[in-house]
Amino acid sequence: MAWERLRSLQGRLIALLLTVVTGLWLAAAALTWVDARRELGELLDSHLAQAAALLVAQQVREIDEDALADAPNLFRYATHVAFQVWNGDQLMLHSANAPHTPLSQRERGFETRTIDGVQWRIFAAHGGAQNLQVYVGERIEARDDILATISRNLLVPLTLVLPLLALGTWWAVRAATHPLRRLSALLVARSPSALGPLPVENAPSEMEPLLAALNGLFERVANLLEAERRFTADAAHELRTPIAAIRIQAQVALGSAQKEERTGALRATIAGCDRASHLVDQLLQLARLENASVPPGTVDLATLARDCIAALSPAALARTQAVELVAPPQCVVAADGALLGILIRNLGDNAIRYGGAGARICFTVADGVQPELRVEDSGPGLLPAERARLGERFFRVLGSEETGSGLGWSIVRRIARVHELTIEVGESARLGGLAVCVRWPARKQA
Amino acid sequence: MRVLLAEDDPLLGDGLRSALRQQGFVVDWVRDGAAAEHEIATQAYEAVVLDLGLPMRDGMDVLRTVRAQENPIPVLVLTARDAVPDRILGLETGADDYVIKPVDMYELGARLRALVRRTHGKTSDTLQLRQLVLTPSTREVRLENQAVVLSTREFDLLHTLMLNAGRVLSREQLEQSLYSWGQEVESNTIEFHIHKLRRKLRPEMIVTVRGVGYTMPRDDGVP
Numbered sequence: 001m002a003w004e005r006l007r008s009l010q011g012r013l014i015a016l017l018l019t020v021v022t023g024l025w026l027a028a029a030a031l032t033w034v035d036a037r038r039e040l041g042e043l044l045d046s047h048l049a050q051a052a053a054l055l056v057a058q059q060v061r062e063i064d065e066d067a068l069a070d071a072p073n074l075f076r077y078a079t080h081v082a083f084q085v086w087n088g089d090q091l092m093l094h095s096a097n098a099p100h101t102p103l104s105q106r107e108r109g110f111e112t113r114t115i116d117g118v119q120w121r122i123f124a125a126h127g128g129a130q131n132l133q134v135y136v137g138e139r140i141e142a143r144d145d146i147l148a149t150i151s152r153n154l155l156v157p158l159t160l161v162l163p164l165l166a167l168g169t170w171w172a173v174r175a176a177t178h179p180l181r182r183l184s185a186l187l188v189a190r191s192p193s194a195l196g197p198l199p200v201e202n203a204p205s206e207m208e209p210l211l212a213a214l215n216g217l218f219e220r221v222a223n224l225l226e227a228e229r230r231f232t233a234d235a236a237h238e239l240r241t242p243i244a245a246i247r248i249q250a251q252v253a254l255g256s257a258q259k260e261e262r263t264g265a266l267r268a269t270i271a272g273c274d275r276a277s278h279l280v281d282q283l284l285q286l287a288r289l290e291n292a293s294v295p296p297g298t299v300d301l302a303t304l305a306r307d308c309i310a311a312l313s314p315a316a317l318a319r320t321q322a323v324e325l326v327a328p329p330q331c332v333v334a335a336d337g338a339l340l341g342i343l344i345r346n347l348g349d350n351a352i353r354y355g356g357a358g359a360r361i362c363f364t365v366a367d368g369v370q371p372e373l374r375v376e377d378s379g380p381g382l383l384p385a386e387r388a389r390l391g392e393r394f395f396r397v398l399g400s401e402e403t404g405s406g407l408g409w410s411i412v413r414r415i416a417r418v419h420e421l422t423i424e425v426g427e428s429a430r431l432g433g434l435a436v437c438v439r440w441p442a443r444k445q446a
Numbered sequence: 447m448r449v450l451l452a453e454d455d456p457l458l459g460d461g462l463r464s465a466l467r468q469q470g471f472v473v474d475w476v477r478d479g480a481a482a483e484h485e486i487a488t489q490a491y492e493a494v495v496l497d498l499g500l501p502m503r504d505g506m507d508v509l510r511t512v513r514a515q516e517n518p519i520p521v522l523v524l525t526a527r528d529a530v531p532d533r534i535l536g537l538e539t540g541a542d543d544y545v546i547k548p549v550d551m552y553e554l555g556a557r558l559r560a561l562v563r564r565t566h567g568k569t570s571d572t573l574q575l576r577q578l579v580l581t582p583s584t585r586e587v588r589l590e591n592q593a594v595v596l597s598t599r600e601f602d603l604l605h606t607l608m609l610n611a612g613r614v615l616s617r618e619q620l621e622q623s624l625y626s627w628g629q630e631v632e633s634n635t636i637e638f639h640i641h642k643l644r645r646k647l648r649p650e651m652i653v654t655v656r657g658v659g660y661t662m663p664r665d666d667g668v669p
Contacts, residue, residue: 233527237499240526241455244548248461251551255468265464272457 009180013173018166022158029154036150037143044143045110045123052125052136055085055093080142082120086133103135112140179204183211195222238279238407246272282407285342289414299337301373302327302365308344309363316352316361323348327365333440335419343415346408347375347436355379360431372439376428387425447562447582447605448472448490448623452482452505453497453524458547462495462524465551470585470598471558474626479503486512490622491519492562495554498525498536506539513540520561524549559583566609573608575662578647580608594646599624603639607652607662616659636660 082098084091091100104111106124113120119140126133186198197215200208246269253265309325316323333340344363351361355377364374382390390409416423421438428435449466453459454477463473474489476482479500486494486508494512498505509521523541525532536544542561545554559582563571573580577590585601587594596604606623607615617636625631640660644652653661 229529233529233532236528237526240547241458244526245455245458245461247548248458248465248551252461252464252468255551256464261464265461268457268460275457 010170010173010177014166014169017169018162021165022162025158029151029158032154033147033151037147040143040146044138045121048110048121048123048136048138049125051081051083052123052134055083055134055136056125056127056132080139082137084133084135086135088131088133098135098137102133103137107133179207183207195219195225239276242272242276242279246276279407282411285411286407286414289339289411289418294336294339294418297334297336298332299335299340301331301333301335301340301371302329304337304341305344305363305365305373308341308348312345312348312352315349319352319355319357319359321352321355321357321359321361323352323361323363325363325365327363328367331365331367331371333371335440339415339419343412343438344373346412347438350408351375351377351379351434351436355433359433362431369442370439371443372437374435374437376431376435377433378428378431379433381427381433382425390425447492447559447602448474448626449558450482450485450489450491450494451475452477452479452494452500452508454478454500455497462551462554466495466555466558469552469555470582470602471555472602472624472626477501479505479508483508483511486517486519487515490619492565492623493520493522493558495522495524495558496541498523498527498532506536509536509539509541518565520558520565522554522557522561524554556583562609568609573605573611575608575611575651575664578608578651580605589647596643596646599639600643600646603636604643604647607660611662612664614655614659614661619659 082095082103083093084095084098084103085093086102094100099115103115103120104113104122104124106122107126108124111122111124113122120137121140121143122135122137124133124135183198183203195218197218198211200211200215203211249265249268249272253262253269256262256265305325305327309323313323348361348363351359355361356379360378362374362376364372364376366372366374413423415421416438420441422441424435424437424439426435426437427433447470449471451459451462451466451473453462453475456477459475459477463475466473474485474491476485477500480502482494482496482500482505483503485491496505496508500508505523505525509523512519512521520542521540522543522545523536524545524547525536526547527533527536528546533544542564543557545557559571563569563582571581571583573582579588580586580601582605587596587601587604602624603620606620620636621631624636640652640654651662653663655661
């Protein structure tokens with residue numbers, strides 16, 4: 001449809017409305033014309049018949065044998081009508097515009113015929129005993145003129161009204177679409193950083209879904225931006241703090257006059273470097289995992305867990321923590337050994353760091369339809385709100401003495417995601433601290 | 447000059463404390479926001495070095511509380527948050543200076559001294575009282591253009607007295623500005639240092655107000 005190509009709603013509405021109104025008006029005009037033509041035909045035919053009857057009645061009484069009379073034109077309309085009165089073959093009376101030959105061959109009744117290029121509607125009547133023949137004719141053109149006038153009267157107002165209607169429609173549509181324009185003005189005037197909701201109250205009901213959708217979008221974008229902003233701020237903090245520490249400690253060492261202080265500052269510098277490189281390692285791991293896909297393969301979870309725990313044990317023993325592993329001799333799962341090793345080490349590292357001195361840390365490997373790895377500790381655990389934030393990059397539990405970067409959990413979650421593993425974090429029923437359960441999807445064949 | 451350091455990172459905090467001590471500051475170090483708030487409210491510090499990412503209470507909250515209590519103490523915000531809106535927010539909330547990590551330790555010391563100087567209404571680094579000139583950044587003291595050799599404590603004591611020239615400071619106030627927590631202060635330590643200062647300078651420069659404390663009269667002679 002042509003109107004569908006119109007980009008403006010206002011244009012569409014005006015075009016549609018005008019098309020519909022014009023169409024209806026034209027249809028009404030056409031119906032009126034057809035009806036008027038029929039009615040007019042019948043009316044004028046009845047006049048012809050009546051005129052003929054009058055002529056017959058008059059002539060029967062007043063036959064004047066010798067005179068051929070020309071009736072005068074009494075009215076301007078008279079040129080459109082003609083009549084003849086014949087007595088046998090003799091033309092007794094006729095109108096000025098009537099020919100001298102009979103208007104019709106018929107003896108009675110209606111006929112439409114062309115005489116000298118002019119169309120006539122003719123009524124013939126026969127005057128009984130005196131052999132009187134009367135013809136009354138009327139030019140068809142006259143009837144058409146009347147019909148044309150009627151049609152004109154129907155169509156002229158339309159052409160006058162259409163522009164007014166267009167103007168009125170334009171105004172009405174403009175008034176009705178005012179909220180839309182106000183919305184677009186509001187959106188245009190918004191600064192890119194303004195992501196608050198648009199006012200929904202007083203909005204037309206048709207616009208509410210649009211506004212709700214927009215507000216939803218704004219909210220999502222705002223959340224995304226906020227997360228991004230927080231990430232940048234946290235990353236800045238995590239990256240700059242060790243560097244700031246290294247710089248200050250190095251300066252302290254340089255400026256120190258006492259050997260003891262200098263040695264301490266240099267040790268601290270090295271510790272800062274270790275921390276910064278650990279952070280860089282983790283960031284690189286995360287970056288690599290960003291696009292990682294798991295190479296198809298299987299690994300023995302029990303053996304892998306044993307190796308990882310062996311590597312972690314010295315750190316745990318240094319904190320007088322007890323580490324144990326409960327595992328079947330073998331538990332083959334679908335995973336990449338290197339990635340799964342990183343996952344286990346990160347979970348173990350977290351348990352050791354946050355379990356506290358003297359804590360018990362228990363690893364459990366369970367085989368079955370859904371193999372799983374559980375890490376539990378007897379540490380302080382986490383509040384539900386803190387659990388929810390685990391895995392947010394750089395999230396650290398406040399008040400923690402540990403210098404973790406909050407990236408370990410992000411790495412664990414990322415590895416779990418690429419392996420399609422589910423991770424549950426909860427409270428350990430057995431040890432009272434944190435319990436983390438890594439579960440594999442159900443094996444395809446039981 | 448006694449300052450409070452609020453920094454949760456152990457390595458950085460330790461480094462900052464050593465760095466400031468090397469420059470003659472007396473440093474108390476707290477690791478969380480709640481402790482920082484408590485110390486600022488209860489102790490007399492010349493300035494605060496405040497990290498924003500503190501546990502318990504965010505540094506910005508600490509700053510807000512301090513300013514809400516109409517405490518005019520100079521606060522230097524030391525943070526990794528370098529976004530311009532963060533800096534603006536920090537300064538508008540009441541920070542006197544906003545320094546992005548990492549920072550040079552001498553710059554940090556200079557900024558702290560500048561903050562303290564301004565709160566005492568001084569415009570230049572050097573303090574002068576008649577023929578006595580004290581330069582905090584170089585820790586130099588000159589009397590009639592002759593260098594005077596002072597111990598750390600003596601210098602700090604003189605610095606405090608000169609910063610507050612014309613005001614009488616009690617022995618407790620002087621002790622607080624000279625020692626961080628946990629340091630044993632013997633009852634007559636201040637008297638001892640005052641005595642030595644008088645000998646190295648001129649006895650009349652430091653006036654004892656009996657039962658109240660000590661003061662260094664200003665140029666116009668009004669104590």
